[in-house]
Amino acid sequence: MQTDPETSQATETPADPAEAAAAQETAAPESQESPTLDPWEELEADVAKWKELSLRTAAEMDNLRKRTAREREEAIRYANQRLLEDLLPVIDNFEMGMQAASQDAKSMIYIGMDMVRRQLNDFLSAQGVEEIPATGLFDPNLHDAVAQEDCAKGEEGRILRVTRKGYKLRDRLLRPASVVVSKLPSEGGAA
Numbered sequence: 001m002q003t004d005p006e007t008s009q010a011t012e013t014p015a016d017p018a019e020a021a022a023a024q025e026t027a028a029p030e031s032q033e034s035p036t037l038d039p040w041e042e043l044e045a046d047v048a049k050w051k052e053l054s055l056r057t058a059a060e061m062d063n064l065r066k067r068t069a070r071e072r073e074e075a076i077r078y079a080n081q082r083l084l085e086d087l088l089p090v091i092d093n094f095e096m097g098m099q100a101a102s103q104d105a106k107s108m109i110y111i112g113m114d115m116v117r118r119q120l121n122d123f124l125s126a127q128g129v130e131e132i133p134a135t136g137l138f139d140p141n142l143h144d145a146v147a148q149e150d151c152a153k154g155e156e157g158r159i160l161r162v163t164r165k166g167y168k169l170r171d172r173l174l175r176p177a178s179v180v181v182s183k184l185p186s187e188g189g190a191a
Helices: 005-011 017-033 039-077 081-104 108-126
Strands: 129-131 143-150 159-164 167-169 172-175 177-183
Touching: 081 108, 081 167, 081 172, 108 129, 143 159
Parallel strands: 143 177
Antiparallel strands: 129 167, 159 177, 167 172
16 A cells, blocks of 8 residues: 555654644644735735835935035034134234234324224124123133132132133134133232
8 A cells, every 4th residue: 555645744643742732832823923814904004014114214304304404504604614713823913913013003004904903803703703702700611711810809710811812603612712810819828
């Protein structure tokens, strides 16, 4: 008698009952994991999945567009920052020349330099550059203390004088103002 190999495998049962139980357990989860859905329900599930993916992609694109616009606006707004930072030492030297020329305020050199200073100030204002006020109390966010000098009681932390002007470009600090700050006299000072 000849047996068909396919039917003999299907009708063969393991001799060990534990093996038979394990074979049934492994076969059972497979049938439970993939319950057959109605084709219409499968299509609706696919539509819901693709709709959610489409909405997420649209939101990501909108966020990318907003971030790109914000970065472009900021790049345009602060495009001249490097140029202005390099220009500040030139302005410092020009101011020292103005102090030297101010000895004779009626000379043509002083009058010409004063006109150039006004043009520089107008240019800086048009670019959004403003000088940092160096009066009142010391602010470590805007000022750089280069020295301290003794002062009267209760006047500690006040700006006494400016050694180098500071500037801001709109809301960004270009360069802090270098200042001399007051401090209380030490108790054990020399007599």
